[in-house]
Amino acid sequence: MDQLLGLIEARTATIGVVGLGYVGLPLVLLFEEAGFPVLGFDVDEQKTAKLARGESYIRHIGEERIQRAFGGRAEATTNFARLSECDAIIVCVPTPLGEHREPDLKYIRVTAETIARVIRRGQVIVLESTTYPGTTREELLPRFEATGLKCGTDFFLGFSPEREDPGNERFSTKNIPKVVGGIDADSLRAAAALYGAAVDHVVPVSSAEVAESAKLLENIFRAVNIALVNEMKVVFDRMGINVWEVIEAAKTKPFGFMPFYPGPGLGGHCIPLDPFYLTWKAAEYGVWARFIELAGEVNTSMPRYVVDRVTEAVNRAGKSILGATVLVLGLSYKPDIDDDRESPSFELIELLQERGAKVSYCDPFIPEARRGRKHDLGLKSVPCTADEFAKYDVVLVSTPHSAFKDASLYGKTKLVVDTRNIVGADAAEKVVRA
Numbered sequence: 240m241d242q243l244l245g246l247i248e249a250r251t252a253t254i255g256v257v258g259l260g261y262v263g264l265p266l267v268l269l270f271e272e273a274g275f276p277v278l279g280f281d282v283d284e285q286k287t288a289k290l291a292r293g294e295s296y297i298r299h300i301g302e303e304r305i306q307r308a309f310g311g312r313a314e315a316t317t318n319f320a321r322l323s324e325c326d327a328i329i330v331c332v333p334t335p336l337g338e339h340r341e342p343d344l345k346y347i348r349v350t351a352e353t354i355a356r357v358i359r360r361g362q363v364i365v366l367e368s369t370t371y372p373g374t375t376r377e378e379l380l381p382r383f384e385a386t387g388l389k390c391g392t393d394f395f396l397g398f399s400p401e402r403e404d405p406g407n408e409r410f411s412t413k414n415i416p417k418v419v420g421g422i423d424a425d426s427l428r429a430a431a432a433l434y435g436a437a438v439d440h441v442v443p444v445s446s447a448e449v450a451e452s453a454k455l456l457e458n459i460f461r462a463v464n465i466a467l468v469n470e471m472k473v474v475f476d477r478m479g480i481n482v483w484e485v486i487e488a489a490k491t492k493p494f495g496f497m498p499f500y501p502g503p504g505l506g507g508h509c510i511p512l513d514p515f516y517l518t519w520k521a522a523e524y525g526v527w528a529r530f531i532e533l534a535g536e537v538n539t540s541m542p543r544y545v546v547d548r549v550t551e552a553v554n555r556a557g558k559s560i561l562g563a564t565v566l567v568l569g570l571s572y573k574p575d576i577d578d579d580r581e582s583p584s585f586e587l588i589e590l591l592q593e594r595g596a597k598v599s600y601c602d603p604f605i606p607e608a609r610r611g612r613k614h615d616l617g618l619k620s621v622p623c624t625a626d627e628f629a630k631y632d633v634v635l636v637s638t639p640h641s642a643f644k645d646a647s648l649y650g651k652t653k654l655v656v657d658t659r660n661i662v663g664a665d666a667a668e669k670v671v672r673a
């Protein structure tokens with residue numbers, strides 16, 4: 240333990256980061272910039288090759304940062320045997336849901352087995368992937384201890400949730416407080432020392448399970464509140480009340496209220512998926528997390544609600560949705576980034592196509608719709624211009640990219656359905672909020 244703490248203090252500990260995605264890559268940069276030698280591991284050879292060439296594959300991470308790090312103390316590799324060179328290993332692999340919304344831990348398990356093959360005395364291993372409480376202790380610990388090494392004396396194991404917010408200009412990996420939990424007291428000491436060397440604030444908690452649960456609470460808090468405001472939208476809409484104006488008014492209360500905003504559905508890697516890690520685990524204890532399930536039900540019904548509103552609006556304009564041309568604005572799940580994971584825009588497009596509409600999309604951040612696990616649109620973005628927008632029977636705002644806030648884009652449009660309240664009522668001939 241003392242040797243590991245000494246290496247961390249001297250910044251000579253080699254840090255391994257497994258999974259170089261939205262979470263892992265910023266961590267590599269963080270530790271490299273803090274003065275550590277860093278080895279980044281990924282199964283995707285294209286990613287490691289790009290990093291070696293100094294190229295970025297995540298839009299909000301600039302190439303000069305990549306070039307500085309990978310021309311400096313960082314290296315990317317697909318050779319997992321090199322995990323043995325690392326004094327600290329941080330795991331940031333995906334944690335998706337399976338076909339039946341059950342946790343899919345295969346990436347964590349494969350990684351745990353890979354690490355178990357090379358684990359050695361004096362290493363600290365931290366899981367960062369979002370998951371249900373108990374994963375670190377139930378999935379990682381037994382695989383590592385099966386080697387004969389003992390946690391807390393030979394190696395150290397903890398969990399520390401990632402709180403990355405891509406595109407956030409105020410908060411980055413360095414200044415977002417880092418919650419850290421250990422399997423035992425010495426594991427907590429080791430993991431807290433590791434992050435303490437690179438981030439501004441470490442928040443130690445009493446166990447890995449508390450750290451795992453804190454992340455889920457944060458995401459469930461968002462999912463439930465977004466569901467609440469989506470329900471408010473449906474209710475107020477029926478009553479002819481503008482929910483956006485209601486939120487603006489309510490948020491002037493200086494205490495006890497936090498604004499959440501409605502939208503066409505949930506997107507991203509976290510909020511639509513993570514809550515169901517907890518509901519699944521809760522069932523093992525005979526507890527039904529009804530609030531979370533209800534929030535999921537409300538949020539997943541939103542794309543259909545929006546498409547119903549589009550159909551009505553087109554109908555009122557004297558047309559049929561069958562054969563109507565629809566331009567969906569935005570494919571990414573949140574503004575001004577190129578991340579399209581779980582984006583509700585895909586579902587909007589498919590539901591509109593099912594109803595016979597001819598759908599195009601415009602997204603300055605995503606020139607071509609990627610083929611995903613669930614979707615294969617085979618579409619390319621159309622230009623973001625007023626002349627282009629004017630060609631469609633209806634323009635449907637899904638993602639509030641800054642570029643879409645330019646009122647002059649809508650001057651020649653006939654009908655706009657706006658799920659994000661970014662198009663002024665007089666910007667187009669007709670604007671419907673949905």
Ligand SMILES: NC(=O)c1ccc[n+]([C@@H]2O[C@H](COP(=O)([O-])OP(=O)(O)OC[C@H]3O[C@@H](n4cnc5c(N)ncnc54)[C@H](O)[C@@H]3O)[C@@H](O)[C@H]2O)c1
Binds near residue numbers: 258
């Ligand atoms: N994206 C976010 O904003 C965010 C925020 C908080 C937490 N998280 C959590 O962090 C974890 C990672 O998410 P992400 O957004 O970075 O995902 P990602 O898909 O961007 O990156 C995961 C990376 O892991 C790689 N990978 C897959 N299997 C691997 C293996 N066996 N060994 C090594 N690498 C492997 C993939 O090639 C990919 O590069 C998830 O659990 C997610 O829930 C994500």
